[in-house]
Amino acid sequence: MTRMDDLAVVSVQRFWQELGLPGLIDVHTHFMPQRVLDKVWAYFDAVEPRWHITYREEEDKRLAVLRAFGVRAFTSMLYPHKPDMARWLNDWSAGFAARTPDCLHTATFFPEPGVEGYVRAALEGGARVFKAHVQVGAYDPGDALLDPVWGTLAESGTPIVIHCGSGPDPGKYTGPEPVGRVLARHPRLRLIIAHMGLPEYADFLALAERYEGVHLDTTMAFTDFTESRWPFPRAEWGRLAALGDRVLFGSDFPNIPYGYPHALDVLTRIGQDEEWLRAVCYGNAARLFGI
Numbered sequence: 442m443t444r445m446d447d448l449a450v451v452s453v454q455r456f457w458q459e460l461g462l463p464g465l466i467d468v469h470t471h472f473m474p475q476r477v478l479d480k481v482w483a484y485f486d487a488v489e490p491r492w493h494i495t496y497r498e499e500e501d502k503r504l505a506v507l508r509a510f511g512v513r514a515f516t517s518m519l520y521p522h523k524p525d526m527a528r529w530l531n532d533w534s535a536g537f538a539a540r541t542p543d544c545l546h547t548a549t550f551f552p553e554p555g556v557e558g559y560v561r562a563a564l565e566g567g568a569r570v571f572k573a574h575v576q577v578g579a580y581d582p583g584d585a586l587l588d589p590v591w592g593t594l595a596e597s598g599t600p601i602v603i604h605c606g607s608g609p610d611p612g613k614y615t616g617p618e619p620v621g622r623v624l625a626r627h628p629r630l631r632l633i634i635a636h637m638g639l640p641e642y643a644d645f646l647a648l649a650e651r652y653e654g655v656h657l658d659t660t661m662a663f664t665d666f667t668e669s670r671w672p673f674p675r676a677e678w679g680r681l682a683a684l685g686d687r688v689l690f691g692s693d694f695p696n697i698p699y700g701y702p703h704a705l706d707v708l709t710r711i712g713q714d715e716e717w718l719r720a721v722c723y724g725n726a727a728r729l730f731g732i
Contacts, residue, residue, distance in 0.1 A: 446506070452702040453510040460719050464513035465705075466726035468570070469602060469635060469660040469691025472500065472517035472544070474533050485696065496695030503695050504541065510701060513723075514732055515694075517547040518602060520574035524553040531563050538567070545569045545730060552584035560590050564597060569730060573603040581614045582623050591627045595654075600631040600729055602658065602691075606638040606645065608671050617644035624652050631655075631729070633689060637662040640671040646680045649687055656729070657684070659721065660691035663707040666698055678712045685717040689726050 457465050471478070485492040496503055507515055517534050521527040531548045538546035548563035549572045550556050560571075571594065575582055582605065594601055607615040617638070624630060631654040638645025639662060649655040661667050681688065692704045708718060726732065 449700050449702050450509045453705060456702070456705045457511055457722060460715060460722065462719060462723045464511040464723070465690060466723050466730075466732065467507070467512050467515045467692050467694065468545075468633060468689045468726050469518060469658050470507065470512075470515040470694045471519065471696055472503070472534075472537055472541075473519035473530070475500070477519070477530075481696065492696075493698045494696055495698065495700055498695065506701075507694065508543070512543075514543055514545055514726070514730065516545050516570055516572075516602070517541075518572045519547065520549050520572050520577055520604075521551040522574075522577050522579070524551060527551045527553075527556070528559045531559060531568070535563070535566050535568075547572060549573070550587070550590055551578060552580050552586040554586070556586055557589045557593065560593060564593070564599065569599065571599060571601040573601055573605075575603065575605045575614050575619070576607075576610065576612045577604070579612055579614070582619050583626075587623075588626070591623055591630060595627045595629045595631075598629075598631060600633055600656070602633045602635055604635040606634070606636055606641055608636065608639040617641050617648060621648060624648060624655070628652055629654055633658050635691070636660050636667075637673065639667065639673075642673055643677055643680075646677060646684065649684050650680070653687075656687040656689055656725070658689045658691035659704070659708065660693045661697065661704075663711055664699060664703055665707075673711070681711065682713055682717060685713070685720055686725055688717075688721045689729070690722045 517537050519530050527549050534547050538544050546567050546569050548568035550560050605620045633656045634645045635658055637657045663673055
């Protein structure tokens with residue numbers, strides 16, 4: 442590791458040690474087949490302003506970095522953007538989870554014929570969390586093909602990290618309304634709203650207040666990068682406190698344009714106490730995933 446890497450490790454470890462935690466649980470990290478990840482990185486390389494990927498490393502190095510930080514459990518968020526893609530992504534992620542015991546076995550889906558079958562197969566194979574990306578997939582979460590999937594996941598109590606907010610670029614089916622209709626039909630769903638639902642923070646807080654299975658992850662929220670574009674309203678800090686048992690730490694590692702310590706440091710700026718921080722950075726996810 443470089444000196445900068447060493448300093449980051451010390452900073453992250455100090456953060457959770459001072460809170461009296463055994464480490465961190467990060468519910469929003471990306472591991473996927475390298476050829477897919479290369480395409481994701483190429484997308485970020487092409488956007489303006491250019492998005493610097495801080496942890497652009499080989500898979501083994503990325504795993505070593507997370508473990509050095511003290512991340513005790515993490516996910517392998519991956520997602521399809523077209524039909525006939527989710528099944529083989531799930532096959533890959535099952536293999537990754539088998540060789541990576543600290544990874545929460547992650548799976549995904551797409552509205553297509555056969556989706557209910559491969560989602561059930563993933564659950565039977567040990568999947569503990571699913572990823573849905575409404576923005577990239579450009580699909581309606583209320584698509585009839587997905588209705589039995591939502592029902593299955595609600596019945597099993599399996600959490601789903603869902604990118605459904607309209608940031609960074611709105612899509613036809615992003616925003617609180619489409620996912621709100623899904624929740625009205627399947628109120629027991631355990632949805633984890635990625636990025637706190639940015640930029641529709643207040644609307645997604647309202648969904649969490651209405652449905653006890655709705656959680657929110659802190660991924661990229663509150664950071665200097667995000668605050669310059671989609672600031673979280675200070676007026677909503679009190680609602681964050683009230684929902685302290687359903688906010689989960691997420692980082693978006695490795696695809697972040699700043700160092701990992703920053704994602705933690707910003708959580709100390711939003712008016713919450715140490716009990717809230719302990720719950721967000723470890724306790725809530727440990728309870729949700731039975732860690």
